[in-house]
């Protein structure tokens with residue numbers, strides 16, 4: 110039985126083109142500053158590396174993991190992106206998402222688990238007006254571990270006091286969110302954005318069999 114639902118944040122609780130662009134621009138800015146090169150050169154290097162990593166893994170690679178491949182410390186990247194943009198300038202309350210989470214919270218522990226840093230995560234949760242809905246919010250700063258490392262998933266389950274088999278992991282990236290969650294025994298639900306969470310809520314509250322009902326979203 111699913112007792113806890115863990116949500117990825119970026120691309121899952123919101124999907125926003127402006128923020129995607131800000132993340133990209135912040136990544137170019139960070140590599141340019143770190144390697145003392147032009148923004149244009151940094152953009153080419155990052156996008157070439159993303160293409161290489163995608164060809165290898167078969168999946169698009171987040172900027173955080175791309176910068177890590179250039180040996181940029183995660184803390185440096187987070188410091189730069191915190192200063193570079195504020196998600197509150199681009200996000201606002203999602204009434205349907207909030208209503209869905211309020212319903213799910215009645216019967217499940219809810220958590221967020223993101224590779225983002227604590228400050229940007231707090232800004233996003235505030236902008237979406239989801240404060241107080243999550244029992245736990247795990248960011249990179251919680252354990253200084255990034256998804257897809259299995260340890261991040263295991264520690265989150267331990268802190269929630271719940272066995273992995275009783276957790277449902279909801280995320281937008283198979284290789285970063287869902288594959289590792291499944292590997293440690295969690296159930297998984299693939300979304301393209303918050304719109305799919307509205308559907309998930311009705312499936313779970315209807316006590317329908319999740320794999321059958323949400324088959325198109327389950328891998």
Ligand SMILES: [Mg+2]
Pocket residue numbers: 117118119120121280281282
């Ligand atoms: Mg995501």
